[in-house]
Amino acid sequence: MNRETSHSTKMLLFVIRFAIFLRVSSAWPSLSHQEDDFTSEDEPEEVRSAAIKRLLEVFGMEDPPAVHGHKQPPQYMLDLYNTVADVDGVTKDPYLLEGNTVRSFFDKLRSEQVEFRFNLSIVARTEKVLTAELHLFKLRPQTSSSRHHFCQVSVYQLLDNRKTNSTQGRKLLSSRLVPVHSTGWEVFTITQAVRSWMQDEGSNLGLQVVVRSLGGSQVDLKLVRFASGRHHHQSKQPMLVLFTDDGRRSATLESQNPHEVISTSILPQISMSGSPSRSARSLDHVDEEGRLKPCQRLPLYVDFEEIGWSGWIVSPRGYNAYHCKGSCSFPLGQNMKPTNHATVQSIINALKLIRGIQTPCCVPDKLFSINLLYFDDDENVVLKQYNDMVAGSCGCH
Ligand SMILES: *[C@@H]1O[C@H](CO)[C@@H](O)[C@H](O)[C@H]1NC(C)=O
Ligand SMILES: *[C@@H]1O[C@H](CO)[C@@H](O)[C@H](O)[C@H]1NC(C)=O
Numbered sequence: 001m002n003r004e005t006s007h008s009t010k011m012l013l014f015v016i017r018f019a020i021f022l023r024v025s026s027a028w029p030s031l032s033h034q035e036d037d038f039t040s041e042d043e044p045e046e047v048r049s050a051a052i053k054r055l056l057e058v059f060g061m062e063d064p065p066a067v068h069g070h071k072q073p074p075q076y077m078l079d080l081y082n083t084v085a086d087v088d089g090v091t092k093d094p095y096l097l098e099g100n101t102v103r104s105f106f107d108k109l110r111s112e113q114v115e116f117r118f119n120l121s122i123v124a125r126t127e128k129v130l131t132a133e134l135h136l137f138k139l140r141p142q143t144s145s146s147r148h149h150f151c152q153v154s155v156y157q158l159l160d161n162r163k164t165n166s167t168q169g170r171k172l173l174s175s176r177l178v179p180v181h182s183t184g185w186e187v188f189t190i191t192q193a194v195r196s197w198m199q200d201e202g203s204n205l206g207l208q209v210v211v212r213s214l215g216g217s218q219v220d221l222k223l224v225r226f227a228s229g230r231h232h233h234q235s236k237q238p239m240l241v242l243f244t245d246d247g248r249r250s251a252t253l254e255s256q257n258p259h260e261v262i263s264t265s266i267l268p269q270i271s272m273s274g275s276p277s278r279s280a281r282s283l284d285h286v287d288e289e290g291r292l293k294p295c296q297r298l299p300l301y302v303d304f305e306e307i308g309w310s311g312w313i314v315s316p317r318g319y320n321a322y323h324c325k326g327s328c329s330f331p332l333g334q335n336m337k338p339t340n341h342a343t344v345q346s347i348i349n350a351l352k353l354i355r356g357i358q359t360p361c362c363v364p365d366k367l368f369s370i371n372l373l374y375f376d377d378d379e380n381v382v383l384k385q386y387n388d389m390v391a392g393s394c395g396c397h
Contacts, residue, residue, distance in 0.1 A: 099245030117206035295362030366392035
């Protein structure tokens with residue numbers, strides 16, 4: 001493990017442990033161990049707010065988003081979250097999402113026409129735009145009589161005529177045949193337009209949707225209709241979905257599918273540790289003969305409600321970050337996944353060849369990412385992936 005990663009990991013785990021400790025010291029037997037030499041009672045308010053601030057930084061924020069009232073997140077975002085994350089928020093497959101951020105925006109124009117505008121000012125300039133999609137809900141036709149089976153739906157980017165010197169004032173982004181009698185979500189790629197808006201926010205004049213028959217004539221809007229933010233239920237509102245990467249991917253140990261690792265290295269470790277019960281005794285650090293238990297992975301639940309973040313985080317309610325605890329003394333078995341360096345150090349320690357050489361450290365040797373689904377300051381729903389948040393397994397290093 002490289003030293004920097006190890007350090008930042010320890011720092012992160014420290015911050016999480018600390019932040020939780022401030023609220024729920026009594027509920028966490030593994031945290032009230034004597035080596036945690038502070039308690040919630042004598043922790044001054046400044047330290048507490050500094051810790052929470054640092055924790056927000058881990059989640060890429062300066063302040064917790066202000067959430068006004070309870071809104072229902074778009075079903076698309078909930079489905080996406082459930083596809084990429086398990087119940088605990090842990091990433092199921094790191095290759096499912098290309099970037100690490102997905103945002104949904106609602107139309108601000110709420111026009112009578114089939115025109116939409118989305119305010120993307122919350123997206124940082126530094127974020128790399130990967131894909132942008134316009135999601136429109138196609139409604140059931142109001143008339144059933146139609147000679148047509150298909151229509152051509154085209155999405156245009158509205159342009160400033162004076163700047164582009166064109167007479168048309170719009171640019172075709174995406175066009176597709178859609179069955180006239182279908183109902184449900186239609187998705188159009190509009191990445192080009194969003195890239196240009198990110199470069200010049202003022203150029204965002206919105207999008208226009210045009211429906212034509214196959215012969216090219218305008219189609220009756222009674223026949224082919226899309227839900228609007230003005231007239232239809234919130235769950236059918238036009239939506240822009242933006243996939244970006246904020247570049248916060250650190251050099252990590254994470255590379256494997258967490259579920260593969262569970263099947264190979266975590267289970268043997270659990271069965272090795274002896275007492276399988278979840279009693280307080282199994283959390284004790286010492287075995288019957290008073291020896292330190294070998295290095296192992298133990299639970300460390302981070303509860304967002306306890307931290308006071310449940311207002312803006314939709315999912316998960318919390319997650320198990322785990323922590324590593326136990327002795328790394330000679331002989332180090334293969335289940336400790338020792339580095340050669342750790343093996344040698346444990347031998348030097350056991351032989352007491354040199355004074356002051358301790359046993360190696362019990363630290364995470366695999367880290368997984370978690371996913372958060374939350375409301376941002378503009379009440380858009382965001383799905384974000386955070387690396388190195390969960391100790392996947394522990395080893396002596
Ligand atoms: C977009 O939203 C920001 C606040 O998030 C606001 O300051 C800005 O005026 C909005 N832009 C438009 C064009 O409405
Ligand atoms: C706009 O187009 C006209 C002719 O079509 C041309 O004479 C003029 O220079 C153009 N202006 C700009 C700013 O490109």
